[in-house]
Amino acid sequence: MNGTQSQQAATERTPANSPLLALxxxxxxxxxxxxxxxxxxxxGAGEVVGLVGDNGAGKSTLIKAISGVQPADxxxxxxxxxxxxxxxxxxxxxxxxxxxxxxxxxxxxLDVVQxxxxxxxxxxxxxxLDLLDEPSMEHRTLELLDSLGVTTIRSVRTEVxxxxxxxxxxxxxxxxxLGEPRLVLLDExxxxxxxxxxxxxxxxxxxxxxxxxxxxxxxxxxxNVFRVADRIVVLRLGRVAAVLDADETNREQVxxxxxxAEFGQEDVARTTEEHAL
Amino acid sequence: MSGVATxxxxxxxxxERGAVAEFLRRMALGEYGTLRVLLGIAxxxxxxxxxxDRFLTAINLSNLILQITAVATISIGVVLILxxxxxxxxxxxxxxxxxxxxxxxxxxxxWAPELAILAxxxxxxxxxxxxxxxxxxxxxxxxxxxxxxxxxxxxALLAVLGDTGTVNLPDNLITDLTTTFFSxxxxxxxxxxxxxxxxxxxxxxxxxxxxxxxxxxxLGAAVAKTAVVAAAMIAAVAILNEDRGVPLAxxxxxxxxxxxxxxxxxxxxxxxxxAVGGNAEAARRAGISTxxxxxxxxxxxxxxxxxxxxxxxxxxxxxxxxSGGSDLLLLAIAGPVIAGTSLFGGRGFVWSALLGALVxxxxxxxxxxxxxxSDIKFMITGAVLLLAVTIDAATRLRRQTGTx
Numbered sequence: 057m058n059g060t061q062s063q064q065a066a067t068e069r070t071p072a073n074s075p076l077l078a079l080x081x082x083x084x085x086x087x088x089x090x091x092x093x094x095x096x097x098x099x100g101a102g103e104v105v106g107l108v109g110d111n112g113a114g115k116s117t118l119i120k121a122i123s124g125v126q127p128a129d130x131x132x133x134x135x136x137x138x139x140x141x142x143x144x145x146x147x148x149x150x151x152x153x154x155x156x157x158x159x160x161x162x163x164x165x166l167d168v169v170q171x172x173x174x175x176x177x178x179x180x181x182x183x184x185l186d187l188l189d190e191p192s193m194e195h196r197t198l199e200l201l202d203s204l205g206v207t208t209i210r211s212v213r214t215e216v217x218x219x220x221x222x223x224x225x226x227x228x229x230x231x232x233x234l235g236e237p238r239l240v241l242l243d244e245x246x247x248x249x250x251x252x253x254x255x256x257x258x259x260x261x262x263x264x265x266x267x268x269x270x271x272x273x274x275x276x277x278x279x280n281v282f283r284v285a286d287r288i289v290v291l292r293l294g295r296v297a298a299v300l301d302a303d304e305t306n307r308e309q310v311x312x313x314x315x316x317a318e319f320g321q322e323d324v325a326r327t328t329e330e331h332a333l
Numbered sequence: 334m335s336g337v338a339t340x341x342x343x344x345x346x347x348x349e350r351g352a353v354a355e356f357l358r359r360m361a362l363g364e365y366g367t368l369r370v371l372l373g374i375a376x377x378x379x380x381x382x383x384x385x386d387r388f389l390t391a392i393n394l395s396n397l398i399l400q401i402t403a404v405a406t407i408s409i410g411v412v413l414i415l416x417x418x419x420x421x422x423x424x425x426x427x428x429x430x431x432x433x434x435x436x437x438x439x440x441x442x443x444w445a446p447e448l449a450i451l452a453x454x455x456x457x458x459x460x461x462x463x464x465x466x467x468x469x470x471x472x473x474x475x476x477x478x479x480x481x482x483x484x485x486x487x488x489a490l491l492a493v494l495g496d497t498g499t500v501n502l503p504d505n506l507i508t509d510l511t512t513t514f515f516s517x518x519x520x521x522x523x524x525x526x527x528x529x530x531x532x533x534x535x536x537x538x539x540x541x542x543x544x545x546x547x548x549x550x551x552l553g554a555a556v557a558k559t560a561v562v563a564a565a566m567i568a569a570v571a572i573l574n575e576d577r578g579v580p581l582a583x584x585x586x587x588x589x590x591x592x593x594x595x596x597x598x599x600x601x602x603x604x605x606x607x608a609v610g611g612n613a614e615a616a617r618r619a620g621i622s623t624x625x626x627x628x629x630x631x632x633x634x635x636x637x638x639x640x641x642x643x644x645x646x647x648x649x650x651x652x653x654x655x656s657g658g659s660d661l662l663l664l665a666i667a668g669p670v671i672a673g674t675s676l677f678g679g680r681g682f683v684w685s686a687l688l689g690a691l692v693x694x695x696x697x698x699x700x701x702x703x704x705x706x707s708d709i710k711f712m713i714t715g716a717v718l719l720l721a722v723t724i725d726a727a728t729r730l731r732r733q734t735g736t737x
Contacts, residue, residue: 191541
């Protein structure tokens with residue numbers, strides 16, 4: 057069993073004709089530092105990809121390249137087979153790419169409904185007055201949380217300051233879904249959570265997959281990645297070190313790819329080469 | 334968090350009991366800050382009434398209202414700026430300068446009173462725009478920008494007033510602002526309009542929520558709240574009518590409160606003020622122009638300060654070198670904070686400007702009635718400020734540890 061086999065398996069799983077998102081030969085440099093080097097990446101609809109790697113491996117840079125926050129220097133992006141440019145957050149958003157950052161970007165002083173609709177409030181547009189339509193927003197918030205199976209938030213009029221970490225993460229993910237995205241990028245969604253809350257969030261990620269969304273999950277926690285991901289993409293020093301099928305690989309293999317040590321440099325280098333082809 | 338579903342299936346009786354328990358729990362967690370402040374005012378009034386039975390007379394309460402209009406108006410602007418998580422230490426100085434500009438233009442330059450008032454307000458707006466610009470463009474803390482303003486605008490007032498140092502206002506529209514009292518009938522008409530508008534709002538809200546299929550909350554609570562507002566309006570007008578009638582200045586102040594309360598709670602712009610005050614970075618990422626929100630709020634804040642200064646000048650019948658000086662700044666900021674507006678941004682409400690001014694104004698008025706000397710007055714006022722903020726901090730601590 058080695059990385060090459062599982063990579064082939066993964067390739068078979070993904071419908072070759074129309075991946076939701078495909079990146080080819082993406083590179084990004086910050087001055088002399090090559091943060092991403094010739095990275096290929098694919099994500100299908102209804103697929104969860106775990107993006108793992110050591111600090112500085114390029115996970116965040118890749119996420120930022122996809123979300124348009126820091127566009128890549130080189131490479132091509134295809135969305136449902138069409139060539140697209142992801143050079144601004146707005147461009148990515150219009151394509152249906154939503155990002156939930158690790159800091160969640162919630163206003164603690166506002167309640168769940170207010171946070172969900174922050175910056176995209178539903179209003180009654182009377183000329184000269186921009187009135188808020190609270191009942192519609194509250195109604196749609198309840199519907200959305202219900203459809204996601206979020207049951208632990210007792211009142212959507214609770215200040216976010218009074219919610220637990222898991223509930224906040226759920227609110228942030230729900231907010232990203234308001235724009236009806238096709239693809240959701242989750243940056244360390246379980247980093248600050250306890251066992252029970254982590255389970256809730258992983259269930260939520262599975263709901264996203266059931267909805268047919270493509271999901272990218274960055275995580276340091278390999279156990280969580282194995283519990284939720286269909287495929288695992290390992291980055292190392294800005295390159296794709298391995299693409300592994302979650303069902304057919306194991307923790308040791310992933311750790312080996314992350315560190316480039318376990319199977320020896322040679323093995324990882326070969327995996328990288330073949331992936332680049 | 335238990336995760337136990339509440340509501341729907343529960344029997345009505347159990348839900349009633351739950352509502353009372355919930356009310357008490359939330360009260361202890363400081364969610365009904367308004368009620369606590371009202372209780373505080375009741376205690377203060379009782380104490381002063383026992384100490385001097387002239388405190389709760391129609392003429393004294395009427396005076397109390399007139400005494401607090403200026404500072405309460407300035408405090409509306411302070412609330413907006415505090416909601417942003419910023420501070421404006423120049424509001425009092427700006428109120429003095431705006432009044433000075435108005436008085437000089439009216440008296441020395443012969444401008445019509447209406448134009449002079451507008452010029453005073455424009456002075457405030459221009460200063461606010463400047464403050465907002467400095468804070469957003471150069472990233473200078475508002476504390477520093479407005480601290481510099483506190484000094485500079487006081488100097489500007491001295492320069493505007495010139496050698497005489499005092500400008501007395503003649504009998505015209507400007508002085509009419511605080512010397513006009515409504516007739517008995519007009520006073521009642523105002524009360525009727527306010528009560529009708531409030532009731533209509535409450536009913537409309539319930540209808541809309543019902544239509545959207547949302548919980549409407551206990552009908553009894555809504556009726557009780559409306560009844561309390563109606564009773565307060567009727568009592569206030571009855572008392573004011575017993576004296577000189579409803580003062581125009583109070584109507585101006587209350588209208589401004591109502592308008593800005595509406596803006597902060599019901600409009601998109603108001604929501605964005607809270608968002609910037611709560612988490613500016615989150616607001617920015619949500620596509621809100623934090624710069625626009627900051628600049629406009631600073632402009633509104635200084636304009637309201639100018640309006641307060643104009644009301645103060647109208648009541649004093651003059652503008653002099655100490656206009657906008659003394660403890661006005663402290664009281665204008667302390668008022669809303671006493672009544673539950675946070676100094677740290679994102680939490681508060683416009684009516685705290687009125688409630689806070691009532692607390693401070695009642696204490697000051699009561700101590701004047703008792704003819705206490707300045708030393709005692711300062712110390713008591715300071716102690717009450719500290720007490721109020723301590724209660725607030727204690728409940729907030731309980732809120733942080735009481736729920737997970």
